[in-house]
Amino acid sequence: MAKTYVDFETKKTIHFNITRETHxxxxxxxxxxxxSMQEVYEEISQRIAAESPEMIKLxxxxxxxxxxGIIKKLSKTDAESLYNIIERENPLxxx
Numbered sequence: 580m581a582k583t584y585v586d587f588e589t590k591k592t593i594h595f596n597i598t599r600e601t602h603x604x605x606x607x608x609x610x611x612x613x614x615s616m617q618e619v620y621e622e623i624s625q626r627i628a629a630e631s632p633e634m635i636k637l638x639x640x641x642x643x644x645x646x647x648g649i650i651k652k653l654s655k656t657d658a659e660s661l662y663n664i665i666e667r668e669n670p671l672x673x674x
Contacts (some may be wrong), residue, residue, distance in 0.1 A: 593620075 597605075609616050626634045 589593070605619070607614060609619055627638065
């Protein structure tokens with residue numbers, strides 16, 4: 580009978596962009612604490628997966644910031660279009 584080895588702890592690779600400044604500061608702090616960035620991200624990910632109240636609050640805060648940013652972007656980029664629609668559809672304007 581052939582023995583098969585099953586690795587129950589499979590790893591996934593993630594790739595994302597962060598600013599150069601953020602990367603540098605994080606790397607320095609990790610170095611000072613004798614940690615790798617991978618160890619830090621793994622711990623953060625585990626805490627999120629475990630639904631740690633602090634991490635859930637962080638996610639909610641980030642989500643709110645994202646929504647606020649999108650609303651601001653929409654209001655800036657669509658302002659001219661909205662004014663044009665109001666001007667065109669204005670029932671008080673003389674014909």
